[in-house]
Amino acid sequence: MTSQHVHDGTTTQQFRGVMAQVPAAVAVVSVRAGGSPHGTTVSAFTSLSMDPPMLLVSLDNASSLLSRLHVGAVAGVNVLTADQADIAARYARKNKDDLPAEYELIDAEPPRLPTAHAWITFTVTEFVTIADHTLVIGTVNTAHATPTAPLIYWHRTYGTHTAAGSTAASGDTGLT
Numbered sequence: 001m002t003s004q005h006v007h008d009g010t011t012t013q014q015f016r017g018v019m020a021q022v023p024a025a026v027a028v029v030s031v032r033a034g035g036s037p038h039g040t041t042v043s044a045f046t047s048l049s050m051d052p053p054m055l056l057v058s059l060d061n062a063s064s065l066l067s068r069l070h071v072g073a074v075a076g077v078n079v080l081t082a083d084q085a086d087i088a089a090r091y092a093r094k095n096k097d098d099l100p101a102e103y104e105l106i107d108a109e110p111p112r113l114p115t116a117h118a119w120i121t122f123t124v125t126e127f128v129t130i131a132d133h134t135l136v137i138g139t140v141n142t143a144h145a146t147p148t149a150p151l152i153y154w155h156r157t158y159g160t161h162t163a164a165g166s167t168a169a170s171g172d173t174g175l176t
Contacts (some may be wrong), residue, residue: 023154033068037111040065053140059092065163076110079118080151082160118145
């Protein structure tokens with residue numbers, strides 16, 4: 001689809017603009033493939049089920065990471081902290097290097113960023129291709145979180161969240 005595509009009066013460009021107003025957590029999805037670590041930035045991931053715990057990640061059909069996944073593969077979701085916008089930007093690029101040296105490679109687990117806000121591993125159970133993206137669905141193996149502030153993408157800008165009614169160190173509330 002292009003920005004000229006019209007469906008029921010809404011162009012792709014209009015839809016993209018509206019979705020930019022919806023805040024989303026930012027993560028780097030990681031996998032080991034061919035003996036090497038690989039990763040890509042995503043903001044389209046969510047819990048799919050609590051019982052059993054399942055996760056859904058949306059990847060562009062042209063994603064090089066998607067081509068490295070298969071049913072049974074174990075992938076990691078490194079939910080980034082508020083101060084990791086540089087990592088998010090790095091892995092959002094099409095022609096990126098392999099994962100940074102900060103990643104830990106422990107046993108057969110996917111590459112892990114130890115300073116991430118949260119860490120989830122999942123085993124891929126299914127792929128569902130819809131339009132220009134593929135939904136990667138999997139069963140959660142591990143899930144850990146820290147009390148650090150998460151990185152949020154809103155209005156085409158990285159920032160973080162402060163609870164309503166709270167006073168942040170800067171005196172601001174909401175997304176910064």
